Amino acid sequence: MKIRVALVALLATVSLTGCASLFDDIPDANDDVPTTAPVAQCGDDAQKAVAKEMTSDAVEVVKVIGSCTQVQISTSLGPDDKDAAREICETAAKVAYVGDIKVVSVEDADGHELSTGFNGTPCI
Numbered sequence: 001m002k003i004r005v006a007l008v009a010l011l012a013t014v015s016l017t018g019c020a021s022l023f024d025d026i027p028d029a030n031d032d033v034p035t036t037a038p039v040a041q042c043g044d045d046a047q048k049a050v051a052k053e054m055t056s057d058a059v060e061v062v063k064v065i066g067s068c069t070q071v072q073i074s075t076s077l078g079p080d081d082k083d084a085a086r087e088i089c090e091t092a093a094k095v096a097y098v099g100d101i102k103v104v105s106v107e108d109a110d111g112h113e114l115s116t117g118f119n120g121t122p123c124i
Contacts, residue, residue, distance in 0.1 A: 042068035042100070049095040050104075056088055070103040071096045077108045085114030089123035 043064025050071050051062040058081075061074040073092060077085055085106040092104045097119045104123065106115040117123035 043071070046071055046096050046098050046101045049098065050092045053091050053095050054088070055091070056084070058084065059088060062092075064101070066103070068100050070105060071101055073104070073106045074111070075106060075108060075114075077106075077114060079108050079110070079112060079114070081108065082114050086123050089115040089117050093117045093123060 041064075047062055047064050050073070054062065054073070056075070058075040058077050059073055060076055061072075063072050063074075064070065065072050071092060073088060075085065075088065085108070089104050089106045092106075096104050102119050104117045105113055106123075108114050115123050
């Protein structure tokens with residue numbers, strides 16, 4: 001019985017000493033300061049251009065998805081707001097098609113697609 005207790009205590013001690021401190025990732029004055037700029041993500045230009053054009057209060061998030069081929073616009077629109085979604089899509093399409101971007105998609109508040117447009121075609 002004493003061997004089991006000693007073995008459990010030893011395992012607990014070894015396990016606890018292997019844990020990192022909760023504060024290991026907090027930078028301090030001795031940490032090196034990064035000297036390089038952050039790496040640009042694919043579609044940054046399209047995402048920034050579309051976000052800049054968005055004037056609708058319904059637009060919540062603009063991001064690039066699908067291997068950098070699609071601009072996705074998340075909104076607070078309801079499922080029946082297809083005309084407003086089409087207008088948002090058309091506005092985005094004016095500036096979105098840079099680089100590999102081929103599609104603009106506008107989603108309602110529940111994540112359902114309300115409008116979509118492909119490069120060279122009007123949004124539907």
